[in-house]
Amino acid sequence: MSHPPFSPAHARAARLRIGLTPEQVVAAMAQLGVRRAAQAVMSWEAGVVAPSEVELFALADALWCPVPELMALQPRSxxxxxxxxxxxxxxxxxxxxxxxxxxxxxxxxxxxxxxxxxxxxxxxxxxxEPADLLGVIGRAGELDDLLRQAVEGRWKQYTTPLARLVGAPERTVAQALRTLHQEYAAFNERYMGHLVARSDTARLKEIATERAEWLRALSDRFLDLVGPGASPSP
Missing domain, CATH: 1.10.260.40 (lambda repressor-like DNA-binding domains)
Structure with missing residues (x-):
């Protein structure tokens, strides 16, 4: 298995923050059953090599910091x-x-x-959280597609598949879809209203941009409306 994501700079900063030498770090790791030479810590911090998963967990414990801090990323996979x-x-x-x-x-x-x-x-x-879980199990794209079709068409027919996808009651999903459909329709009404009134192009572009941003955040908006009880199914 490949080495886990690792930030040499964050590891060094974490060690210096609590005032430990490389020797003290490996001594703390040894108490956790992971015995390494002080040179290993220096090699990790220099970016010469990355720690293994076991070493990463022990290093985080020794440095009194969360594992994600040493990974220096927002977990996605x-x-x-x-x-x-x-x-x-x-x-x-x-x-x-x-x-x-x-x-x-x-x-x-x-x-x-x-x-x-x-x-x-x-x-x-x-x-x-539901949004993260959908991404992890590879169904975030399916949620996006269904929601886009729901707000652009007849939302009621998407209630059951979306309820099954996110593990929420159909009544709750229906209420959320009704709200989203109304919000999307409002964008279209504003756009058409300005179009008929022959508003300047800049105003039309502004409304179109707002709608595009709303669509990009559609899944998050839906999950917020459905509530924390949602639990996506595989």
Whole structure:
């Protein structure tokens, strides 16, 4: 397996912030069962080599900082979310009741195959919000497509598929879709109103830009309306 994402600069800054020498860092890591020479810490901070997953977890503990700080990124993939929570692949697979090989394959192929129950356990273990979970299991694009079709057409027919996708009650989803459909229609009415009134081009472009920005944030807006109870299904 490839080395995890790692920022030498952030690791060095974290060490200096608490005033530890490389020797003291490896001594703290040794107490966690990960024995390395002080040269290893210097090599990581110099960017010569990146730590392994086990080394990354031990280093974060030794430096009293969250793993994501040493990764210096916002977790997006399944593996990145797992690392951010300090899970080894085997431990997470066991936690969610999934075969280790099946989980490893899902991570490497970026294709989630877990059951509904395993997906719920995954979201709980990694602390994933619905939007993040949809991205991790590869269904964010499906949500975007369905919502776009719903607001541009007859939204009622999309209530059931969207309710199943995000794991929310159909009544809640219907209310959210009605609101979104009305908001989208308002953009069109404003645009057509200014078009008929022969407003200047700049005003029409302004409305079109607002609508484009609203569409880009459509999934987030929908999930906010549906509420925290949503839990995407695989």
């Amino acid at each position: 399944l593996r990145e979310h797992r690392l951010a929570r300090g899970f080894s692949a085997d431990r997470l697979a066991q936690r969610i009741g999934m075969d280790g090989h099946a989980y490893a394959r899902a991570e490497s192929e970026h294709r989630w195959t877990g059951s509904d129950r395993q997906t719920l356990f995954l979201a709980d273990a990694l602390g994933l």
